[in-house]
Amino acid sequence: MDWQGQKCAEMLMQLLxxxxxxxxxxxxxxxxxxxxxxxxxxxxxxxxALVTIPNWPFFNRHPLKWLDAxxxxxxxxxxxxxxxTAGKKKIGKNK
Amino acid sequence: MHSFxxxxxxxxxxxxxxxxxxxxxxxxxxxxxxxxxxxxxxILNINWFQKESNGNDEVSMTLNISADLSSLFTWNTKxxxxxxxxxxxxxxxxxxxxxxxxGIIPSKEHAKFLIHTTNKYRFIDQGSNFKGKDFxxxxxxxxxxxxGKMFADKIVMTGYRLPEQYR
Numbered sequence: 001m002d003w004q005g006q007k008c009a010e011m012l013m014q015l016l017x018x019x020x021x022x023x024x025x026x027x028x029x030x031x032x033x034x035x036x037x038x039x040x041x042x043x044x045x046x047x048x049a050l051v052t053i054p055n056w057p058f059f060n061r062h063p064l065k066w067l068d069a070x071x072x073x074x075x076x077x078x079x080x081x082x083x084x085t086a087g088k089k090k091i092g093k094n095k
Numbered sequence: 096m097h098s099f100x101x102x103x104x105x106x107x108x109x110x111x112x113x114x115x116x117x118x119x120x121x122x123x124x125x126x127x128x129x130x131x132x133x134x135x136x137x138i139l140n141i142n143w144f145q146k147e148s149n150g151n152d153e154v155s156m157t158l159n160i161s162a163d164l165s166s167l168f169t170w171n172t173k174x175x176x177x178x179x180x181x182x183x184x185x186x187x188x189x190x191x192x193x194x195x196x197x198g199i200i201p202s203k204e205h206a207k208f209l210i211h212t213t214n215k216y217r218f219i220d221q222g223s224n225f226k227g228k229d230f231x232x233x234x235x236x237x238x239x240x241x242x243g244k245m246f247a248d249k250i251v252m253t254g255y256r257l258p259e260q261y262r
Contacts, residue, residue, distance in 0.1 A: 006096040013106055021113045025120055032170040034121065034241050041117065045110045053102045 005059030013052040020044020121171050122243020128169045134162035134234040134250045136179060142213065144225070144262050152225035154218050154257060157211070160196060160234075165206035167238050175200040176237040181218060181255075183230035193218055195232075227259045 001009065020041055028037025067075075096102050142155040160179055167175055178197035185191060195214040200206050235249040 001097065009102060010096050010105070013102070013109065017106070017109055017113050021117050025117055028121075029124060029170065034170050037117070037121070041114065045106070048110070049103070049106050053099060053106060055099070 001055055001059040002062050002064055004062040009052045009059055013048055016044065016048040016051065020048065118242040122240060125169050125171055125238075125240065125244065125246065128166075130166040130248075132162065132164045132167055132236070132248075132250065134160075134164075134252070136160050136232045136234070136252055138255060139211075141258060141262065144258055144260075146223055146261065147219070150223060152220040152223050154225060155213060156195075156218070157213050158196065159209065159211050161209040162234060163207045164200060164236060165203050167236065168203040168206060171240050171242065173239045173241045174202075175206065176239060178235050180233050180235060181230050182233055182251075183224075183228055185220070185222060185224040187222060191221070192233075225257050226261070228257045230255050230257065 021044070024037045024041035024044060027040050028034060096105065137159040138156050139159055140157040142157060144152075144154045146152050158179075162177070164175055164177065176197065176199055178194050180192045180194045182190060182192050194216050195218055196210070196212060197215065198210070200208075231251055231253045232255055233249050233251045236247065238246045
């Protein structure tokens with residue numbers, strides 16, 4: 001998943017679970033059936049899990065643009081230098 | 096939320112937290128129930144009334160216990176525990192409570208009942224104070240929920256009196 005997808009997944013999870021809970025409570029209270037409330041909620045939890053846990057394609061609509069290999073070689077990583085005053089520092093470019 | 100495991104954990108944790116909130120709400124909804132129970136106990140017969148060898152009085156009675164406790168049941172009620180206790184005062188104790196009968200009502204359908212029985216538990220005094228004793232019969236009940244708070248209440252029935260002489 002990309003960053004946008006992760007945020008979307010988290011929001012979807014919270015929304016779906018709360019909606020399931022409210023719906024389950026109202027149905028159970030109206031039908032005076034405690035077990036029915038639990039069953040509706042369990043169904044809602046399963047639905048939420050199916051929608052938010054697997055890595056569906058719609059969670060990856062804003063993919064990150066990673067550098068390709070050739071470009072990356074031209075910009076080496078910054079080196080941590082040893083603690084000597086006369087050391088030759090190798091400065092890496094960050095863009 | 097960057098891996099399957101993270102998201103699965105988040106869903107599971109949030110789901111259980113919301114479930115706890117739902118149980119709280121279900122228990123809270125019991126407060127909106129305004130019950131109107133009725134009860135009456137008739138003493139049909141005093142089977143025997145003796146002083147035991149250890150000096151304590153004992154009486155055995157046949158009772159008709161009838162009640163309509165169906166209004167106590169809500170969607171969040173698992174069962175109702177009901178018991179009938181004899182209450183009286185003696186010189187040693189300001190209040191004596193002796194349970195004579197109890198039962199479990201599993202559902203609303205069983206909540207209206209008439210029971211014809213001798214006392215299930217022995218009615219024995221701490222001492223010898225029973226002759227001519229006035230006492231109350233109180234029906235207590237505990238409404239045991241499926242989740243959350245248990246409510247308890249009672250109906251006091253007065254005007255009962257034990258015989259003046261042993262028999």
